[in-house]
Amino acid sequence: MLSPQTPETKPVKLSVRNMDFRYGEKKVLDGLSLDIHAERVTAIIGPSGCGKSTFLKCFNRIHEVSSAVKVSGDMQIDGVDIYRGGIDEVDLRRRVGMVFQKPNPFPKSIYENVAFGPRLFGVKDRATLDGIVEDALRKSALWDEVKDRLKESATGMSGGQQQRLCIARALAVNPEVLLMDEPCSALDPIATAKIEELIGELKENLTIVIVTHNMQQAARVSDYTAFFWLGKLIEMDLTERIFTTPRERMTEDYLTGRFG
Amino acid sequence: MPAAISYRPRRLSRVTDRVMRLALWGLALAFIAVLAVFVGAILKQGWPVLNLGFLTRMPETLDAGGGIKPEIFNSLYLVALSLAISLPIGLGAGIYMAEYAGQGRILRFLRLCIETLAATPSIVLALFGMIVFVQMMGWSFSIRSGAVTLALLNIPVITRVTEVSLLAVPRELKEASYGLGATRLQTILKVALPYAATGILTGLVLTAGRAFGESAILVFTAGTNTSQTFPDFRLTVPGETLSVHLWYVTSDGTLPDAREIAAGTAAVMIVVLLVLNLSVRFLDRFIRRRTR
Numbered sequence: 001m002l003s004p005q006t007p008e009t010k011p012v013k014l015s016v017r018n019m020d021f022r023y024g025e026k027k028v029l030d031g032l033s034l035d036i037h038a039e040r041v042t043a044i045i046g047p048s049g050c051g052k053s054t055f056l057k058c059f060n061r062i063h064e065v066s067s068a069v070k071v072s073g074d075m076q077i078d079g080v081d082i083y084r085g086g087i088d089e090v091d092l093r094r095r096v097g098m099v100f101q102k103p104n105p106f107p108k109s110i111y112e113n114v115a116f117g118p119r120l121f122g123v124k125d126r127a128t129l130d131g132i133v134e135d136a137l138r139k140s141a142l143w144d145e146v147k148d149r150l151k152e153s154a155t156g157m158s159g160g161q162q163q164r165l166c167i168a169r170a171l172a173v174n175p176e177v178l179l180m181d182e183p184c185s186a187l188d189p190i191a192t193a194k195i196e197e198l199i200g201e202l203k204e205n206l207t208i209v210i211v212t213h214n215m216q217q218a219a220r221v222s223d224y225t226a227f228f229w230l231g232k233l234i235e236m237d238l239t240e241r242i243f244t245t246p247r248e249r250m251t252e253d254y255l256t257g258r259f260g
Numbered sequence: 261m262p263a264a265i266s267y268r269p270r271r272l273s274r275v276t277d278r279v280m281r282l283a284l285w286g287l288a289l290a291f292i293a294v295l296a297v298f299v300g301a302i303l304k305q306g307w308p309v310l311n312l313g314f315l316t317r318m319p320e321t322l323d324a325g326g327g328i329k330p331e332i333f334n335s336l337y338l339v340a341l342s343l344a345i346s347l348p349i350g351l352g353a354g355i356y357m358a359e360y361a362g363q364g365r366i367l368r369f370l371r372l373c374i375e376t377l378a379a380t381p382s383i384v385l386a387l388f389g390m391i392v393f394v395q396m397m398g399w400s401f402s403i404r405s406g407a408v409t410l411a412l413l414n415i416p417v418i419t420r421v422t423e424v425s426l427l428a429v430p431r432e433l434k435e436a437s438y439g440l441g442a443t444r445l446q447t448i449l450k451v452a453l454p455y456a457a458t459g460i461l462t463g464l465v466l467t468a469g470r471a472f473g474e475s476a477i478l479v480f481t482a483g484t485n486t487s488q489t490f491p492d493f494r495l496t497v498p499g500e501t502l503s504v505h506l507w508y509v510t511s512d513g514t515l516p517d518a519r520e521i522a523a524g525t526a527a528v529m530i531v532v533l534l535v536l537n538l539s540v541r542f543l544d545r546f547i548r549r550r551t552r
Contacts, residue, residue, distance in 0.1 A: 062435060065434065066431065116437075116450070121441070170440065
């Protein structure tokens with residue numbers, strides 16, 4: 001974990017400036033500005049309804065699939081604006097993968113779940129696909145558990161396995177960023193611990209943004225923590241600093257359970 | 261805080277619960293009984309008539325002893341043709357309504373149109389088909405007039421079933437697909453349609469069954485005669501179906517054995533529908549095992 005004594009060496013991957021998000025008439029996110037560094041884990045915490053999940057979904061524009069939304073201000077990936085920089089949203093979603101709150105494997109075999117993404121991009125060669133599937137399953141620490149039953153349905157796996165399969169599925173298209181929307185909220189403590197361990201390994205070459213309700217989880221897995229409240233960013237800093245010496249009174253109150 | 265609320269279990273609510281369960285059970289039983297009596301009566305009357313000769317002979321126009329070979333063929337051929345026309349259109353329209361059309365006024369209007377079309381009495385479609393295809397287009401009483409008009413009966417049902425089945429696909433699955441960089445079309449083809457397949461299939465069978473039993477439309481478009489060659493795949497010849505035959509022999513009254521032929525025809529129809537429904541059950545279970 002990054003400590004206040006060592007300077008940040010990683011470049012900014014995602015940058016947000018004065019960003020507002022409107023859903024219909026309602027302003028859900030208000031004037032957000034923050035930077036997310038490559039190969040770091042950034043946690044977003046805050047009470048329910050503070051807009052953390054909405055914020056996360058802005059990075060891959062997945063909310064556009066189901067409803068009309070309005071984003072103003074700047075959101076950039078590698079210095080290119082996500083909304084106005086001429087980025088194709090389909091390509092963006094390949095680069096910015098997502099793991100959802102509830103494990104959502106396709107009702108297909110384990111193998112087909114992981115191969116789904118590569119197939120979208122025209123990978124047909126069996127050996128290549130086999131390699132991608134094995135690699136993704138190894139990275140998500142699932143390979144040893146499932147290598148003998150790749151043809152079995154993914155819906156028959158345990159919740160924790162399903163969630164790691166969803167991570168493998170996301171990794172199979174070689175994303176640069178992984179967005180995780182409360183990935184452990186439906187899992188038991190053992191499965192949660194496995195996912196958290198995985199996050200630590202994956203950040204070697206991925207930018208990870210994780211929304212979590214669990215403050216201990218944020219403290220355990222993240223390098224940076226951002227505290228949201230009612231659609232506003234109250235404070236963002238190194239996780240170590242947020243949890244020991246927050247600058248804002250509100251952050252401290254939330255972390256110590258005085259409100260929220 | 262109000263003091264005296266009793267949270268003791270209420271006797272009455274348990275009694276009503278039990279009474280309701282019994283009543284619903286009784287209703288279901290009554291329905292099955294009616295159905296059993298109905299099917300039993302048809303099969304009982306038709307059974308003595310059913311033999312290989314009846315199924316493989318050509319129909320007679322004046323004498324007793326005619327068969328229903330071409331009618332069986334025409335029925336299946338017309339259902340297949342009408343589905344071949346209505347499936348692509350209905351599927352396409354359903355996909356459009358579920359996945360592409362927004363939530364606006366146009367969609368509501370479109371849905372109203374389709375529901376109206378679905379509720380249109382078949383005799384109205386029959387006369388429309390006769391005026392447009394039989395007369396204006398000059399197709400006369402033929403397989404093609406019948407198939408196209410029958411397709412008009414199928415399209416709204418297939419459209420609606422497709423739309424409803426697609427709307428029932430869990431949002432999480434579509435999100436997962438989009439999240440991996442899938443386009444809308446890829447998501448529809450690879451995630452939504454496979455998931456919706458069993459629902460669409462069930463609707464398709466209901467549609468096929470309805471088309472199979474349809475008489476009014478075919479009396480006015482496919483006619484009450486049949487080609488003398490067998491099997492005749494030409495689209496321009498008249499094609500009397502089983503249900504039309506059933507109606508025709510009983511209302512025309514020139515055949516001495518009209519009653520027996522009607523009973524046998526009805527029994528064949530019931531058996532075909534049973535086989536159709538059962539085979540779909542199996543197919544449905546097969547697909548479900550592979551896609552859910």
